Amino acid sequence: MSVQLIANILIGIALVVFLGYRQATWQYLDPTRIWRTPLIMAVVGVVVLAQTKATVTTTDVVFLGIEALITIGVGLTMGSITRFRTVGTPDSKGRTVQSRTGWLGAALWIVLIVVRIGLDVLGGHLGAHLLTSTGTILLVLALNRAARALVIDQRIPRGDRQARGMMVR
Amino acid sequence: MTLLTGQDEADLPGGRPRSSAAWGLNALGIAIVAFFFVRNGVLLHHPAWVWVLGSVALAAWAFREFGRSDRVLVVAGVVMIAAGSVTVVPTDSLMVVPVIVGIVLIGANLRFPVWAAAVTALVAIVVVAVTATVEHASLQFVLGTSGGMLLGVLIGFSRRQFRVAAERAREAEREQQRAELLADRSRAARDIHDVLAHSLGGLVLQLDAVEALLEAGRVEDATKRAGEARTLAADGLAEARRAVHALREDAGPEEPATSTRATGPGEAIRASRPATDPGAGLTALVDAHRSFGGEIVTQGDETLADLDAAHRAAVVQVVREALSNARRHAPGRPVSLSVIRDGDAVDVVVANPLAGGGHGLLGMRERFQELGSSATVEAERSDDEFVVAMHVPVAPVTAEEDRS
Numbered sequence: 001m002s003v004q005l006i007a008n009i010l011i012g013i014a015l016v017v018f019l020g021y022r023q024a025t026w027q028y029l030d031p032t033r034i035w036r037t038p039l040i041m042a043v044v045g046v047v048v049l050a051q052t053k054a055t056v057t058t059t060d061v062v063f064l065g066i067e068a069l070i071t072i073g074v075g076l077t078m079g080s081i082t083r084f085r086t087v088g089t090p091d092s093k094g095r096t097v098q099s100r101t102g103w104l105g106a107a108l109w110i111v112l113i114v115v116r117i118g119l120d121v122l123g124g125h126l127g128a129h130l131l132t133s134t135g136t137i138l139l140v141l142a143l144n145r146a147a148r149a150l151v152i153d154q155r156i157p158r159g160d161r162q163a164r165g166m167m168v169r
Numbered sequence: 170m171t172l173l174t175g176q177d178e179a180d181l182p183g184g185r186p187r188s189s190a191a192w193g194l195n196a197l198g199i200a201i202v203a204f205f206f207v208r209n210g211v212l213l214h215h216p217a218w219v220w221v222l223g224s225v226a227l228a229a230w231a232f233r234e235f236g237r238s239d240r241v242l243v244v245a246g247v248v249m250i251a252a253g254s255v256t257v258v259p260t261d262s263l264m265v266v267p268v269i270v271g272i273v274l275i276g277a278n279l280r281f282p283v284w285a286a287a288v289t290a291l292v293a294i295v296v297v298a299v300t301a302t303v304e305h306a307s308l309q310f311v312l313g314t315s316g317g318m319l320l321g322v323l324i325g326f327s328r329r330q331f332r333v334a335a336e337r338a339r340e341a342e343r344e345q346q347r348a349e350l351l352a353d354r355s356r357a358a359r360d361i362h363d364v365l366a367h368s369l370g371g372l373v374l375q376l377d378a379v380e381a382l383l384e385a386g387r388v389e390d391a392t393k394r395a396g397e398a399r400t401l402a403a404d405g406l407a408e409a410r411r412a413v414h415a416l417r418e419d420a421g422p423e424e425p426a427t428s429t430r431a432t433g434p435g436e437a438i439r440a441s442r443p444a445t446d447p448g449a450g451l452t453a454l455v456d457a458h459r460s461f462g463g464e465i466v467t468q469g470d471e472t473l474a475d476l477d478a479a480h481r482a483a484v485v486q487v488v489r490e491a492l493s494n495a496r497r498h499a500p501g502r503p504v505s506l507s508v509i510r511d512g513d514a515v516d517v518v519v520a521n522p523l524a525g526g527g528h529g530l531l532g533m534r535e536r537f538q539e540l541g542s543s544a545t546v547e548a549e550r551s552d553d554e555f556v557v558a559m560h561v562p563v564a565p566v567t568a569e570e571d572r573s
Contacts, residue, residue, distance in 0.1 A: 068291055147284065
């Protein structure tokens with residue numbers, strides 16, 4: 001059990017370092033694909049959630065709602081603090097727009113993870129067991145990415161591209 | 170988005186005030202919810218805080234009916250959601266109605282970002298879930314009311330799209346009005362350019378000649394030239410007056426009393442062009458060009474008898490511009506003007522050696538485009554000459570006469 005705990009902690013730390021690195025460096029961004037990740041995550045999350053047998057209570061709804069609010073808030077903030085730049089030489093996929101959120105973005109990820117763990121513990125004590133399922137985690141991440149995509153979609157520099165029908169305006 | 174400021178009481182797209190039907194439906198809704206709120210409250214023995222918050226939510230809804238400023242509407246919506254969501258569980262979901270109305274209100278408000286309504290609904294769901302947990306209400310109850318609120322988000326979103334579309338339509342209309350204004354302005358600029366460039370350019374040539382003659386001591390000739398220059402200046406002034414007058418009349422179509430000459434928009438547009446004696450065709454221009462000391466070789470029918478008035482006027486304008494350009498850019502060089510009948514059309518070509526372009530060339534093309542017929546004009550450098558070539562359909566009457 002302790003080995004698994006240590007493994008979990010190591011994986012968690014590696015994830016945080018990886019996410020922090022990604023946020024702090026310039027990453028290529030495909031404006032047409034910012035909705036892809038949240039959509040896939042949401043679909044997988046719903047499928048996984050549908051297979052969970054846990055009994056759902058009103059407490060679950062409370063914690064899910066709170067967590068959704070926080071994750072949406074973090075996503076919206078991430079979207080609004082994202083900085084863009086266009087590079088002259090497109091990469092192998094023809095993308096020229098790069099984005100980064102800086103260390104604040106990395107800190108927000110840590111906040112999200114801490115809130116997530118805190119709510120897990122608190123919810124577990126109060127009998128909200130749905131919260132800890134993998135499906136819920138995926139849905140929360142999907143909401144986060146969707147909120148970020150919503151803001152980025154409206155802010156992204158589209159100087160060299162023709163106006164495209166946005167999914168949400 | 171800021172354009173909607175001050176008229177956000179408009180609940181319908183297009184900036185119209187809320188219809189009385191919408192107002193009546195809202196009033197009916199308030200009455201029904203208030204009736205059941207009181208009736209159920211008496212039966213279920215609501216605690217005091219439920220009575221207070223429920224009344225606040227209903228009051229905010231009623232307030233929203235009479236509220237006119239955007240801020241009042243937003244505040245009313247927020248109060249409806251806050252007070253309503255707390256009382257949803259104690260009132261057996263009756264108070265979800267003002268919550269949904271408030272969510273729609275916020276979702277449709279273009280001042281808020283698109284996610285505002287969804288986040289508000291989520292907050293309301295959390296509040297409902299908390300009260301449900303405290304009061305031990307069922308999960309189905311929470312999910313049912315949550316579904317109602319999400320429906321409110323969708324309704325608000327669709328209403329928002331309506332407003333955005335209406336806003337775009339208004340924007341497009343404004344853009345079109347601007348384009349029309351610019352077109353009018355460029356037409357006015359063209360007319361003024363044509364009149365002034367022609368008269369003043371000719372005047373300069375005449376006065377140069379006068380100067381040269383005076384230096385040579387030929388006072389007689391100089392006096393004659395000066396007389397011609399005076400006539401030209403008077404003509405130019407008259408044309409400028411006519412153009413300005415026509416533009417004035419054009420600008421005020423809503424004053425029919427003053428527009429005795431312009432009976433229709435088409436005629437008004439035509440009248441706005443300075444016409445040099447339309448009956449005479451190109452003869453007057455050719456004579457004028459010669460009198461300025463220019464050399465011109467003509468071929469064909471200078472009077473343009475085969476064309477109708479509008480086309481003739483346009484051709485006269487373009488030839489005048491071409492001759493004006495030729496004098497300005499290639500003074501003293503021979504100009505050739507040919508009018509050739511080509512089946513159902515007439516080709517008018519002005520060619521002179523070496524000239525550059527100017528505002529006039531643009532005006533030439535616009536003038537022919539405005540005719541809306543198959544008439545075309547081309548002005549380009551060809552070898553060592555500058556050629557202005559016009560292809561103009563003959564007037565229908567003339568064409569029929571020719572066939573018979």
